[in-house]
Amino acid sequence: MTSAASTAYDVAAVRADFPALRAGAAHFDGPGGSQVPRQVAHAVAATLGSPIANRGRLTEAERNADDVVLAARAAVADLVGGDPGGVVFGRSMTQLTYDLSRTLAASWGPGDEVVVTRLDHDANVRPWVQAAAARGATVRWADLDPDTGELTAGALRAVLSDRTRLVAVTGASNLIGTRPDVAALTALAHDAGALAYVDGVHLTAHAPVDVAALGADLYACSPYKFLGPHLGCVTAAPALLETLHPDKLLPSTDAVPERFELGTLPYELLAGTTAAVDYLAALGGPGGDRRARLTAGMAAVEAHEDRLRERIEEGIAELPGVTLWSRARHRTPTLLLTFADRPAAEVSRALAERRVNAPAGNFYAIEASRRLGLGDAGGLRVGLAPYSDDADVDRLLEGLRAAL
Numbered sequence: 001m002t003s004a005a006s007t008a009y010d011v012a013a014v015r016a017d018f019p020a021l022r023a024g025a026a027h028f029d030g031p032g033g034s035q036v037p038r039q040v041a042h043a044v045a046a047t048l049g050s051p052i053a054n055r056g057r058l059t060e061a062e063r064n065a066d067d068v069v070l071a072a073r074a075a076v077a078d079l080v081g082g083d084p085g086g087v088v089f090g091r092s093m094t095q096l097t098y099d100l101s102r103t104l105a106a107s108w109g110p111g112d113e114v115v116v117t118r119l120d121h122d123a124n125v126r127p128w129v130q131a132a133a134a135r136g137a138t139v140r141w142a143d144l145d146p147d148t149g150e151l152t153a154g155a156l157r158a159v160l161s162d163r164t165r166l167v168a169v170t171g172a173s174n175l176i177g178t179r180p181d182v183a184a185l186t187a188l189a190h191d192a193g194a195l196a197y198v199d200g201v202h203l204t205a206h207a208p209v210d211v212a213a214l215g216a217d218l219y220a221c222s223p224y225k226f227l228g229p230h231l232g233c234v235t236a237a238p239a240l241l242e243t244l245h246p247d248k249l250l251p252s253t254d255a256v257p258e259r260f261e262l263g264t265l266p267y268e269l270l271a272g273t274t275a276a277v278d279y280l281a282a283l284g285g286p287g288g289d290r291r292a293r294l295t296a297g298m299a300a301v302e303a304h305e306d307r308l309r310e311r312i313e314e315g316i317a318e319l320p321g322v323t324l325w326s327r328a329r330h331r332t333p334t335l336l337l338t339f340a341d342r343p344a345a346e347v348s349r350a351l352a353e354r355r356v357n358a359p360a361g362n363f364y365a366i367e368a369s370r371r372l373g374l375g376d377a378g379g380l381r382v383g384l385a386p387y388s389d390d391a392d393v394d395r396l397l398e399g400l401r402a403a404l
């Protein structure tokens with residue numbers, strides 16, 4: 001690992017690790033998927049270039065596959081503060097959430113209730129809505145306050161009952177960055193006797209995470225949002241997973257967590273996931289175990305991104321006709337903007353001509369976009385990443401000035 005590790009956040013050293021940045025674009029598209037450091041690409045390629053077979057302990061090829069899986073479970077567990085024995089991998093968070101929603105819903109019936117929110121990405125909404133419908137259970141919606149962008153404990157309390165079986169809530173909004181008080185929300189869910197399924201896809205890329213402190217019974221995230229390859233994972237207590245029985249093939253193992261992982265895992269992407277976690281840990285400096293370095297590294301990322309976010313907010317405050325929808329008290333560095341005189345999609349195109357990548361849309365947080373009064377068009381999303389720097393911010397602000 002390189003020079004990226006230091007006490008002061010060294011963004012130049014970080015950027016030197018990202019081959020994609022040499023293409024010259026300023027990337028504000030991280031919330032859709034981050035760029036990847038060379039260490040991750042090397043780990044993927046090295047795995048594909050090594051003897052590899054199905055998991056086992058007999059041949060070198062079998063051991064390589066097994067070691068890669070166990071290392072990735074340990075890495076994700078360190079990243080989120082979970083138990084490696086409860087880390088489930090899958091193609092994406094969406095796929096895992098669909099699978100788990102059907103498995104969890106097997107015990108639901110008429111009269112049971114499920115709570116989803118108007119803040120969440122649709123991947124933590126529709127699977128639960130559809131699973132509830134299939135079982136005759138009722139869906140209740142915790143509302144988003146469109147003025148503040150907050151999802152409050154009061155909004156959840158208003159829809160909880162002693163029939164609530166599950167609360168699905170986001171750790172942070174990928175549209176407007178809101179970080180609800182997840183610990184307070186999951187405590188309410190638990191008081192009602194419900195499980196809490198927390199979508200950590202956006203949050204995990206921007207802050208230290210501790211699933212126990214969040215009170216998440218199941219915590220979903222996607223490595224491709226935190227500098228890793230394209231796959232998804234869910235972390236839960238192994239004891240909880242033992243109570244759940246997904247559909248599976250007859251000859252495949254019934255062990256936890258494997259019984260939730262359908263088919264052969266993408267070993268090369270798991271190796272890349274471990275490399276991404278190790279990269280983030282290196283940002284925390286040399287001291288302590290990986291979990292401690294990750295906590296320090298993500299705190300350094302958070303401070304770096306927050307400083308740049310403040311610069312962007314100061315810059316856009318001086319521009320005419322810009323509305324900033326990211327207003328929550330506690331939030332990630334993810335800004336949603338609309339413009340009085342130009343559709344966001346046009347502004348996005350104008351920025352793209354300058355190689356400033358900031359997409360427009362609702363980003364599948366369609367309920368939130370509609371609740372904010374932005375319909376399905378959403379707005380322009382400006383997202384920061386560990387490799388963002390002041391020059392990127394300058395280019396963004398110049399591009400916006402020219403576009404408006």
Ligand SMILES: Cc1ncc(COP(=O)(O)O)c(C=O)c1O
Nearest residue numbers: 092093094121123174201202222
């Ligand atoms: C907050 C949030 N949840 C869920 C998802 C879906 O993740 P995946 O692409 O792994 O299914 C995304 C992807 O953008 C997201 O931002």
